[in-house]
Amino acid sequence: MRLLLSDHxxxxxxxLHSNRLRTFLTCLGITIGVASVTTVLALGAGVTxxxxxxxSALDGNIAIIRPQATGSGDLTGQQILTPSTxxxxxxxxxxxxxxxxxxxxxxxxxxxxxxxxxxxxDTAVIATTPSLASIARLDVRDGQFLDEVTNQQTAVxxxxxxxxxxxxxxxxxxxxxxxxxxxxxxxxxxxxxxxINFSGVDFDRAAIIHLEMGKKMAGTGAxxxxxxxxxxxxxxxxxxxxxxxxxxxxxxxxxxDYTIISGRDIAQPTxxxxxAIQGVSVAIASISLLVGGxxxxxxxLVSVAERTxxxxxxxxxxxxxAHIIWQFLIESLIMSLVGGVAGYVLGYIIAFTxxxxxxxxxxxxxxxxxxxxxxxxxxxxxxGIYPAIKxxxxxxxxxxxxxx
Amino acid sequence: MAKKHIKPVVIKLKGLKKRYGIGNAExxxxxxxxxxIEKGEFIAIMGPSGCGKTTLLNVLxxxxxxxxxxxxxxxxAVEELSSAHHARIRSEQIGFVFQNFNLIPxxxxxxxxxxxxxxxxxxxxxxxxxxxxxxxxxxxQEREYYYPSQLSGGQSQRVAIARALVNNPSIILxxxxxxxxxxxxxxxxxxxxxxxxxxxxxxxxxxHNPKLTTYASRVIHMLDGKIASDTKIPVTAESxxxxxxxxxxxxxxxx
Numbered sequence: 001m002r003l004l005l006s007d008h009x010x011x012x013x014x015x016l017h018s019n020r021l022r023t024f025l026t027c028l029g030i031t032i033g034v035a036s037v038t039t040v041l042a043l044g045a046g047v048t049x050x051x052x053x054x055x056s057a058l059d060g061n062i063a064i065i066r067p068q069a070t071g072s073g074d075l076t077g078q079q080i081l082t083p084s085t086x087x088x089x090x091x092x093x094x095x096x097x098x099x100x101x102x103x104x105x106x107x108x109x110x111x112x113x114x115x116x117x118x119x120x121x122d123t124a125v126i127a128t129t130p131s132l133a134s135i136a137r138l139d140v141r142d143g144q145f146l147d148e149v150t151n152q153q154t155a156v157x158x159x160x161x162x163x164x165x166x167x168x169x170x171x172x173x174x175x176x177x178x179x180x181x182x183x184x185x186x187x188x189x190x191x192x193x194x195x196i197n198f199s200g201v202d203f204d205r206a207a208i209i210h211l212e213m214g215k216k217m218a219g220t221g222a223x224x225x226x227x228x229x230x231x232x233x234x235x236x237x238x239x240x241x242x243x244x245x246x247x248x249x250x251x252x253x254x255x256x257d258y259t260i261i262s263g264r265d266i267a268q269p270t271x272x273x274x275x276a277i278q279g280v281s282v283a284i285a286s287i288s289l290l291v292g293g294x295x296x297x298x299x300x301l302v303s304v305a306e307r308t309x310x311x312x313x314x315x316x317x318x319x320x321x322a323h324i325i326w327q328f329l330i331e332s333l334i335m336s337l338v339g340g341v342a343g344y345v346l347g348y349i350i351a352f353t354x355x356x357x358x359x360x361x362x363x364x365x366x367x368x369x370x371x372x373x374x375x376x377x378x379x380x381x382x383x384g385i386y387p388a389i390k391x392x393x394x395x396x397x398x399x400x401x402x403x404x
Numbered sequence: 405m406a407k408k409h410i411k412p413v414v415i416k417l418k419g420l421k422k423r424y425g426i427g428n429a430e431x432x433x434x435x436x437x438x439x440x441i442e443k444g445e446f447i448a449i450m451g452p453s454g455c456g457k458t459t460l461l462n463v464l465x466x467x468x469x470x471x472x473x474x475x476x477x478x479x480x481a482v483e484e485l486s487s488a489h490h491a492r493i494r495s496e497q498i499g500f501v502f503q504n505f506n507l508i509p510x511x512x513x514x515x516x517x518x519x520x521x522x523x524x525x526x527x528x529x530x531x532x533x534x535x536x537x538x539x540x541x542x543x544x545q546e547r548e549y550y551y552p553s554q555l556s557g558g559q560s561q562r563v564a565i566a567r568a569l570v571n572n573p574s575i576i577l578x579x580x581x582x583x584x585x586x587x588x589x590x591x592x593x594x595x596x597x598x599x600x601x602x603x604x605x606x607x608x609x610x611x612h613n614p615k616l617t618t619y620a621s622r623v624i625h626m627l628d629g630k631i632a633s634d635t636k637i638p639v640t641a642e643s644x645x646x647x648x649x650x651x652x653x654x655x656x657x658x659x
Contacts, residue, residue, distance in 0.1 A: 007522050011646045018510055313506045316467060317567070318495020318523035320488045400506060 004323065005330075012331040015303070020045050020330070023335060026292075026299045029380060030339025031346060033289025038347025040281040041371060042362035043354065047274070049363045050197070060234040061101075063137065064198060064242055064260035065090075065227040085257040086224040088215065091252055094227070094244045098214070099236035104132035106199060106226045107214045111179040113207045120164040124206040125178050127214020135230045136199050143187035145174040150214045156187040160204040176207070179217055183209060193359065200226055236263060289363060290377060292339065293383040300332050300387035304394075311391050312399025321392040328391050332384025333377065340376025344369065406444035413479070414574050414606050415441040415464060422459050422629075427618045433459040434470065435629035441575070441608065446601040448620035456629040458579060464608060465498050465577045466490040473569030478574055495523040498501045499568030501578035501597075505560040507552035507567075514539065514548040517567045524571060538566045542596065565596055569605075576600065578609040582616065594619050 016023040067085040091105040108123040108168040133145040155176075162171040162185070167383050171185050211288055215222060229244070231237040248258055273304065304311070311324060319327075351362035422434040433456045449457045462468035463475065466482060475483050482493060487641075499520075507516045518535035526534070526649060539545055542562045552560060561581060566574050578597065582590035590613075599620045601607055609620070617623045617637075625633040 004522060006528070010528075014510055076525065309506060310508050313502075313508065314523075315491065316465065316494060316500045316506075317520040318491055318571075320491035320523070322488065323491075323523060354658070397462050400502060 004326070008327050008330040010332075011327060012334050014080075015307075015331060016334065019303075020301060021319055026071045026295050027335050027339035027342065029292030030336050030376055031288070031292075031343040033292040033379070034340045034343025035214060035347040035350060036285035036288050037282060037361075037375060038372050039351045039354070039367060040278065041368045042283050042348060042364075043358075044278045044281075045363040045365055045368065046351075046355065046360040047357075050360050056363060061231040061237050062198065063229040063231070063237060063260055065094075065229065065244070065258055065260050067223070067225070068266055071259050080117060085252070086227060088211070088222070090248060090251065090258075091227055094229075094247055097240055097243050099240045099243075100229060101230055101232045102131035102135050102228075102230040104129050104135050104228045106132070106201065106228065106391045107211065107218065107222060109214055109217055110210070111311040113161065113176045113178050113183075113218075114153075115165050115174075115176050118165055120161065120205070122205065123161055123164075124201055125209065126201055126206055127209050127211045127218075129211050131230075132199075132208070132228065135228045136197070136203070137191040138192070138203060140187045143185070146210055147189055148209065150186060150210075151184075152216075153181075153183055153350040154186040154209075155183040156189060156224070157219050158183055158189050158202070158204040159191045161207060162188050162243065164205075167206070178207065178209075180379060181213075181217060183207070184338035199228060208331050244300065260304055265289045284342065293336075293379040296332050296335055296380065297383040299335075300328060300384055301390070303331070304328060304387050304391040307391075308394060308399045308402050311394050312396040314404070315394075315396040316400065324392040325385075325388045328388035329381070329384045332387070333380040336376045336380025336384070337373075340372055340379075343376070344372040411442040411444065413440055414443050414445075414477070415439070416474070416476040416479075418474040418476075419476060420460075420463065421471045422456070422463060423471040426658065432629045433463070435499065436473070437629070437631055439624075439631065441606065443574075443606055444601070444604050444621075445606045446598070446621045447609065447624060448617045448622070449608065449624045449626060450612070450614065451626035453634070456624040457626055459606065459629075460626070461577050461610050463581050464575070465500060466494055491523070495520055496654050497569060497574045499571070499573035499576040501561070501564050501568045501576065501581045503580040503583040504565045505508065505557075505584070507563060512549050512551055513555070513563050516563060517570055520567060520571045523562065535566070535570055538570050538657065539563075542566050557585045558588065558592050561585060561589070561593045562596055565593070565600075567614055569600065575606045575608060578607060580611055581609060582611070582613065590616075653656065 032304045043235070065086060083087055086105075088105065088107075090104065094100070095324050097103075104196075105128055107127040109127055111125060112119065112121075113125060114120075127327055128146075130145060130147045133140075138145065140156065141159065143156070146152075146154065157171070159169050159177075162169050164169065165176055166174050169188060171188055174185050175182055176185070197203075208341060229240065231240045241262055249256060252258070258285070314324065314327075355361050417437050417439040420434050420437040420439075421432060424431050424433055434622075435456075437456075439462060447462060449460065451457050459468065463470050464478075473483075474481060477493065477497065482490070485493070508515075508519070511519075514532055514535045514608075517539055518531040521531040521534060536545070536548060539548055542565070544559065544562060544566065545561075547555065547559065549643075552563070555563065560583075565576075565581070568578075581597065585593060594616055596611065597607055598653055601621070609616070611617070620637060622634070622636045624631055
């Protein structure tokens with residue numbers, strides 16, 4: 001039996017065209033659903049894309065060690081402290097690994113920078129070693145970065161934090177306190193402009209102090225949130241990771257409570273928080289898609305009821321049940337696909353509009369286009385099949401008898 | 405096909421029964437109908453309301469399945485076949501004409517006529533050509549791209565007949581084809597059916613109107629689901645008349 005695709009298509013076009021407003025409104029339901037899903041995914045991919053760009057800019061010789069099963073909270077500069085299984089002894093143990101060029105621990109210090117009167121919110125205080133500057137590519141606009149000989153009472157702060165604390169970017173020599181501990185600013189970082197990066201720190205709003213000082217403030221054996229690694233070259237990275245892995249496994253008594261992430265995997269936002277937020281957003285967006293689908297089913301049921309006589313007649317002149325099913329299914333598929341394409345376009349318009357208020361741009365990927373297409377197809381299929389089967393099951397005699 | 409008898413049998417019914425309801429509400433709309441329809445017959449089925457005429461027509465047209473009995477169409481038993489198979493038989497061997505025309509209002513006349521060909525998988529161009537050819541025979545060529553709502557009742561029914569005829573069916577089933585028409589349009593439509601009959605088509609028509617039996621070659625009266633009488637009408641002289649273009653008949657034959 002032939003599918004009669006072109007016939008069904010022209011048929012569906014005629015039927016949809018003769019009820020233009022109804023068709024438009026039904027498609028709109030799908031459009032809104034697909035648009036919201038597209039927006040969420042495009043912005044989410046934008047976040048991932050930023051980190052991806054940083055990684056590829058870093059010649060592929062970067063790896064990070066993170067304590068497993070913890071989120072290090074790197075969403076839009078918000079810092080979340082979590083128990084960690086990495087400690088300074090781990091950092092020390094791996095620092096001498098052959099092939100490793102630099103390594104830098106990141107220790108989050110609870111508390112925030114303040115000048116007594118001004119206490120900006122959502123800032124981070126991290127303790128680290130001087131090599132962080134080269135791994136994370138931090139540049140200093142004024143003064144200098146921490147080094148081996150600088151005083152422990154000194155700190156380097158981000159440009160935005162400098163503005164918030166002192167009202168100027170030129171704050172070298174000024175002092176601020178963290179947990180009653182006084183620090184002198186010896187350097188201000190160049191604007192980093194990437195609140196989301198593989199270090200998990202918004203450097204524009206962070207104060208960076210010596211690891212030794214951090215240990216003093218947090219107590220010895222204080223956990224590290226992350227250790228950044230930089231191999232001598234991209235080729236060495238695999239070997240370095242292997243060595244460190246065995247090393248750490250030994251010192252953790254075979255308990256694999258850490259993860260070493262390298263390459264493109266770093267680009268994936270690994271925080272559970274981020275994934276949860278994106279998952280919830282997609283779920284909420286999907287609800288509007290569901291509502292759109294119900295709209296399609298509703299209108300298709302109306303359409304089937306309206307065309308009962310036509311169905312009876314088509315059966316009388318030789319249409320099989322499959323013909324009738326396809327006729328109505330294709331109609332709902334056209335509506336959902338048209339709505340889906342419109343929704344995809346609208347979704348990006350919304351995403352770009354929103355991104356003007358954010359620090360990252362939405363990303364075009366085949367993945368998102370595919371999701372939009374598949375979602376709208378599935379919706380058209382799922383919500384179109386019942387009305388179509390209902391149409392095909394109609395008794396031709398009863399249908400032909402029905403007057404309108 | 406080579407074994408062409410004098411008159412090949414198109415339909416053979418044996419003990420055909422159709423039951424509605426169960427138990428106390430049991431009711432036989434068809435109660436043992438035996439009938440043989442030969443090629444080229446024009447059968448008028450008469451009878452009071454509820455005697456089973458329409459049920460019989462629906463069973464003949466494979467729109468309804470009999471409860472019991474045998475139905476052979478062109479020598480093949482059809483009641484055991486799947487519904488998809490029935491659909492194919494409807495598209496290839498049966499043409500329907502309804503009381504209320506049942507044209508699809510959204511599509512033009514020519515597309516309505518071409519509709520049965522769609523389900524035989526014919527390409528659109530070929531379909532429309534074929535439909536146009538049939539419409540030409542009915543002198544409705546200039547109405548091809550009208551919509552059903554723009555046609556008179558008589559014209560609508562002629563379009564419906566054209567549609568029934570477009571796939572060269574073995575049999576045409578007409579359920580009160582003139583039931584919704586005034587007497588003038590009725591006349592035109594009956595002339596059309598009668599003309600088809602003269603050209604060798606097999607027609608089964610259900611009607612309430614005794615006058616229309618004059619067009620038929622055989623009249624069957626039904627009562628309570630059974631055939632009460634079955635009369636063959638001898639060929640009249642009228643059947644030799646030449647076909648006259650339909651549009652002009654009412655003026656010439658009026659009153």
